Amino acid sequence: MKVFPIEEIFEAARTKAPFYKKLYSALPDYSSLDVLPIVDPTSFWNAHRENRQNILTAPLVGGLVLNSGGTSGNPKFSYVTRSEYSSCMEVSAMAFTSAGLVDGHRVMNLFPSGDLYAAFLTATYSLEKMMPDTLHFPMGFLSSDEFVGQIMADFQITAVAGMPSRLYKLFLSLLEQNVNVELDLILFAGEPFFPDQIRLIQKLFPKAKIRPLGYGSVDGGILGFSDFTCLMGEYRPFSDHLVFEIVDDNGKVINEPDISGHIVITNLLRKLMPIIRYPTGDRAAWIESSGVKYRKFRLLGRGNESARIADLNIYPSDILNAANRGQSHTFSRVQLVVKRFSERDQLTVLFVAEEPPVDEKTIVAHIHSALHTAQPVLAKMIAAGLIAPIEIKIGQTKDLIVNQKTGKALSIADLRMAVQTK
Structure with missing residues (x-):
């Protein structure tokens, strides 16, 4: 895994990416992260819309292009080199293992695929490249519930991974079909499970652990993992290759527990499209005191961006x-x-x-x-x-x-x- 020094990412951004060159015009040299301005996402994506090279530090030659949201008329794309993507997938595999996936699991991958979305690719790469002794069923998002149920029963699937809305719809169908499957692990990402959904799942699969795969975004990458000390909505940042900050409405860094603020991240695995002090759009609060490695935080919902x-x-x-x-x-x-x-x-x-x-x-x-x-x-x-x-x-x-x-x-x-x- 290649972790770039923040000074190297800053220098590449300041000298080669026009958006950052303008943003850092008054900062010729790097001194510390907290003196760098927080990126305005609207300005960032406006620069991207004018010319994608505005936010890149090198020509777009080899690598991956992923959908980062937006509309059909105003798309937002994220760009990574193959080396950067490989590093990001190592982190993703760590999130899978932290959530409870182990060798021997038979995993049904129900994440969305196509349209340049990353979820299915991320799960596939993590399972096949980083966890070779799991049995992977790359089903995807749009397969019929009947077919999925048949495969789950025939192969006695023990773990599923997908978005809660998709998983919940499938579980309702399994109940109607009277499909006999004993899951022991349900992994989700992209949105939360809600109390009404949890109650049905616990009734259908009383032995299954319901675990979030992690906290992340296409822009920022995999940002946090959930271990077995975490409640729903609680995570620990991957601080070995990420600078995770919580700031107040004025951009001041919050270090004290139980004070809500905006999440701002700096990704140390990506240099082609630098992510430096970029707001994720979510709010959070620290739970543990400063100085704790992989300090736990609680997500508090979206901010006012999206x-x-x-x-x-x-x-x-x-x-x-x-x-x-x-x-x-x-x-x-x-x-x-x-x-x-x-x-x-x-x-x-x-x-x-x-x-x-x-x-x-x-x-x-x-x-x-x-x-x-x-x-x-x-x-x-x-x-x-x-x-x-x-x-x-x-x-x-x-x-x-x-x-x-x-x-x-x-x-x-x-x-x-x-x-x-x-």
């Missing part, structure tokens, strides 16, 4: 632009609300209009079409029944959900309740 649903980051600005594109009637503001509905996640989009539209039904139909076009993966998941259909509302500023302490209207309101269990 909503996360079914392993996708949904940005309010992208939704607003998609809805307004090509329309004479434009909306001034949007709020994304994520909640649980009929045991599935649901995204409600509230558009603020200065004046009520004359033909609201037609406009809502246009918005649905525009959002499905802009977010094709989200549309596929809705069609597959993994998440509830998007709910569109048109209202006024007074209809927005606000912060109860400050009264400020939220761009994103996540109303889901995570479960805290061993």
Whole structure:
């Protein structure tokens, strides 16, 4: 595994990547990480949209290109060399073993594949290259529940790995099919399990451990792992090859436990597309005191940058632009609300209009079409029944959900309740 010194990453970024060259124009030499400005994700991706080379330190020749979110009209891609990707997969394999996977497991890989998404590739590489004595079943995301159930029964699968929405749908189908499988490990990533889902799983598979594979993102890589001291929503950062910071709203580093802030990461495995003091969009708080190796933290949900649903980051600005594109009637503001509905996640989009539209039904139909076009993966998941259909509302500023302490209207309101269990 190649771990780059932070000074080397900084120098490559400052001299070869135009975005960072501009950001660090007043910092000719590296002194310490905490004096570097925190990256503004909007500016970062705007630079990428103008020219991908703006955020790269070398020509894009060999390696991998992965989907990092965005919409069809404004995609966000992440770039890694083959050597960097190999290092990242070593870290991913550590996350698998920390979650309880051992040699001899028969593992059904149900993560999404295709569309340049990384989850299936990550699981495949980790299982086949780093854990050769597991038996890997690379099923993917879209196989029918009947076929998956048949394979699970025929080969007596002992572990499954996938997104909670996909796994939960499968488990409901197994119950209906009366498939006899005894799982002892259920691994998930990309989104949380919720109490209603946990209850069914514990009923179906009373001996199974339900473990998160880790905390991460395509941009930042695998950032944290969950060992058996962690409750749901708790992780430990991979601090041997990552600088993991929690900062307050003013960018000041928080070292004290139980004070919430924004996660900012610096990845020491990547130099082609440097990730230096980059906000993940999540909030967290330290649980353990400073000085503890792999210091434990608790995730506290998304910040105000994007909503996360079914392993996708949904940005309010992208939704607003998609809805307004090509329309004479434009909306001034949007709020994304994520909640649980009929045991599935649901995204409600509230558009603020200065004046009520004359033909609201037609406009809502246009918005649905525009959002499905802009977010094709989200549309596929809705069609597959993994998440509830998007709910569109048109209202006024007074209809927005606000912060109860400050009264400020939220761009994103996540109303889901995570479960805290061993």
